[in-house]
Amino acid sequence: MSRAADVAGWTVAEAVERLDAEEISSVELAQAVLEAIGRRDGAIGAYLHVDADAALAAARAADERRSRGDRAPLLGVPIGLKDNISEQGQPCGCASRILRGYRAPYDATVVRRLREAGAVLLGRLNMDEFAMGSSTENSAFGPTRNPWDRTRVPGGSSGGAAAAVAADIALAALGSDTGGSIRQPASFCGCVGLKPTYGRVSRYGLVAFASSLDQIGPLTKSVDDAALLLSVIAGRDPMDSTSLDAPVPPADVARTAPDTLQGLRIGLPVEYFIPGMDAEVEAAVRAAIARAADLGAEVREVRLPHTRYAVAVYYLVATAECSANLARYDGVRYGLRVPAEDVIEQYGRTRAAGFGPEVKRRIILGTYTLSAGYYDAYYLRAQKVRTLIRRDFEAAYRECDLLAAPVTPTPAFRLGENVDDPLNMYLGDILTIPANLAGLCAISLPAGRTASGLPVGLQLIAPPLEEARLLRAAAALERAMGPRERPPRTEEAR
Amino acid sequence: MVPDHPTSDLAGEVRRVAHLARLALPDEEIPRFARDLERILAHVRQLQELDVEGVEPTAHAMPVTNVFRADEPRPGLTREDALANAPASRAGLFLVPRILE
Numbered sequence: 305m306s307r308a309a310d311v312a313g314w315t316v317a318e319a320v321e322r323l324d325a326e327e328i329s330s331v332e333l334a335q336a337v338l339e340a341i342g343r344r345d346g347a348i349g350a351y352l353h354v355d356a357d358a359a360l361a362a363a364r365a366a367d368e369r370r371s372r373g374d375r376a377p378l379l380g381v382p383i384g385l386k387d388n389i390s391e392q393g394q395p396c397g398c399a400s401r402i403l404r405g406y407r408a409p410y411d412a413t414v415v416r417r418l419r420e421a422g423a424v425l426l427g428r429l430n431m432d433e434f435a436m437g438s439s440t441e442n443s444a445f446g447p448t449r450n451p452w453d454r455t456r457v458p459g460g461s462s463g464g465a466a467a468a469v470a471a472d473i474a475l476a477a478l479g480s481d482t483g484g485s486i487r488q489p490a491s492f493c494g495c496v497g498l499k500p501t502y503g504r505v506s507r508y509g510l511v512a513f514a515s516s517l518d519q520i521g522p523l524t525k526s527v528d529d530a531a532l533l534l535s536v537i538a539g540r541d542p543m544d545s546t547s548l549d550a551p552v553p554p555a556d557v558a559r560t561a562p563d564t565l566q567g568l569r570i571g572l573p574v575e576y577f578i579p580g581m582d583a584e585v586e587a588a589v590r591a592a593i594a595r596a597a598d599l600g601a602e603v604r605e606v607r608l609p610h611t612r613y614a615v616a617v618y619y620l621v622a623t624a625e626c627s628a629n630l631a632r633y634d635g636v637r638y639g640l641r642v643p644a645e646d647v648i649e650q651y652g653r654t655r656a657a658g659f660g661p662e663v664k665r666r667i668i669l670g671t672y673t674l675s676a677g678y679y680d681a682y683y684l685r686a687q688k689v690r691t692l693i694r695r696d697f698e699a700a701y702r703e704c705d706l707l708a709a710p711v712t713p714t715p716a717f718r719l720g721e722n723v724d725d726p727l728n729m730y731l732g733d734i735l736t737i738p739a740n741l742a743g744l745c746a747i748s749l750p751a752g753r754t755a756s757g758l759p760v761g762l763q764l765i766a767p768p769l770e771e772a773r774l775l776r777a778a779a780a781l782e783r784a785m786g787p788r789e790r791p792p793r794t795e796e797a798r
Numbered sequence: 799m800v801p802d803h804p805t806s807d808l809a810g811e812v813r814r815v816a817h818l819a820r821l822a823l824p825d826e827e828i829p830r831f832a833r834d835l836e837r838i839l840a841h842v843r844q845l846q847e848l849d850v851e852g853v854e855p856t857a858h859a860m861p862v863t864n865v866f867r868a869d870e871p872r873p874g875l876t877r878e879d880a881l882a883n884a885p886a887s888r889a890g891l892f893l894v895p896r897i898l899e
């Protein structure tokens with residue numbers, strides 16, 4: 305392979321094309337990506353665990369399938385997984401000490417589907433502990449660094465996934481998005497991140513954080529790859545009763561999208577261009593929207609008046625659900641155990657030693673708001689305001705087909721900048737949280753960079769199950785904005 | 799309505815809630831969590847200004863109800879697989895400290 309150095313930088317679609325043309329074998333491709341991880345992940349810290357033997361075995365199996373004339377959408381394509389997606393026999397620790405030593409006893413439905421499609425699973429990607437955070441600094445195993453500027457965060461909670469894809473040490477990755485955890489890191493790292501409609505992708509085997517908000521989705525180098533991965537992982541699953549039985553957009557929905565946006569009505573929510581927003585972020589996003597208008601889209605302002613309540617609703621709903629979901633970590637069936645004389649004390653010590661400060665903070669808030677006397681005032685009221693937020697979107701979508709907005713009010717912030725101010729960290733998620741509360745689909749795609757070189761993301765938000773509309777518009781815009789930019793490469797062995 | 803919480807009580811509330819959540823927090827961690835709880839509660843209190851009379855709560859984003867499957871036996875985890883991650887097990891069972899004297 306004369307172009308070995310670039311192999312890890314291929315998109316999924318390019319890799320499939322070259323594998324099909326027999327320019328490279330699955331084993332050679334996997335080796336090249338594993339070498340890139342070994343050479344460069346020391347500078348990024350995207351992976352918590354890499355199983356080279358398992359990856360190479362899967363690659364050999366893919367080569368055998370191909371030699372038999374078998375074809376599958378991801379046959380031989382190396383992909384990384386966020387550390388909260390179960391992969392049988394592999395660690396699935398959610399970047400938490402409390403799951404020390406835990407290995408998943410079964411495959412998540414998305415993993416089963418990736419395997420059936422021929423994907424080669426590379427390893428486990430860093431994240432904020434239990435997906436609680438926006439910077440990957442809440443990982444018990446240390447932060448991941450932003451490949452564009454290693455003094456800055458990659459975003460979170462799928463920070464390892466976004467950094468690995470941007471730094472070309474994975475062709476693509478799966479992450480999860482509860483309040484922006486795919487879109488925000490994609491925006492900070494300059495890659496594409498898709499949060500599908502709630503229920504579009506099975507959550508079976510995704511370690512639960514906030515069950516009414518969590519959704520698995522792809523982080524990729526192109527919109528086309530996001531569409532391709534979605535077509536593999538989406539669809540009704542009997543193992544997840546919230547998964548939806550709806551036709552899944554075809555794999556080529558982005559590739560075959562027209563260049564024009566003629567006839568598309570794009571709404572700009574005035575509340576999403578918030579005071580105090582970084583001027584360069586706003587300028588880049590407005591330039592991308594002007595590009596959409598050049599392509600024929602009709603752009604108009606719309607109102608989402610309950611936006612200012614979204615963060616409060618989110619932190620009540622998500623923490624209440626997490627306090628219930630994380631009750632299972634008791635040191636009995638898996639993970640860490642801190643022994644004590646009686647079982648109640650053992651629970652308390654195990655959980656105090658195993659959870660990090662942000663997880664404890666959210667369990668405390670969630671337990672507080674669900675405790676006797678407070679349920680109506682906090683949780684129930686939040687669920688009602690959630691209805692008002694959903695109605696805002698329903699009204700807006702009577703006037704437009706898609707919403708366009710920034711992903712975050714600022715570009716990637718510095719490591720340590722927000723760690724002592726949880727509320728400020730939460731407020732940074734105001735532009736991504738509403739899509740989760742309303743169950744919409746949304747995508748972040750690169751829209752240029754700031755003067756200091758940090759990526760800026762454009763967010764498109766579509767009604768439930770309108771991923772095809774979302775991906776077509778994103779593909780046309782991506783083409784108009786030119787080829788993907790790559791961060792500088794730093795060699796530092798893992 | 800939301801009860802008022804004087805700051806002096808919040809440390810006690812954190813202790814009460816930590817016990818409910820089975821988190822054995824050391825005393826030195828209590829003030830910080832109390833301070834964070836106070837700030838976050840102050841922020842979420844803005845929801846009180848909205849009139850939600852007659853508004854249905856959204857528990858799930860999509861209107862999916864009563865999802866059933868056929869009630870048939872299917873293979874699940876084996877006992878060995880289920881115990882493989884246990885910190886302690888004996889005779890095919892999870893082992894915990896004595897509960898009854």
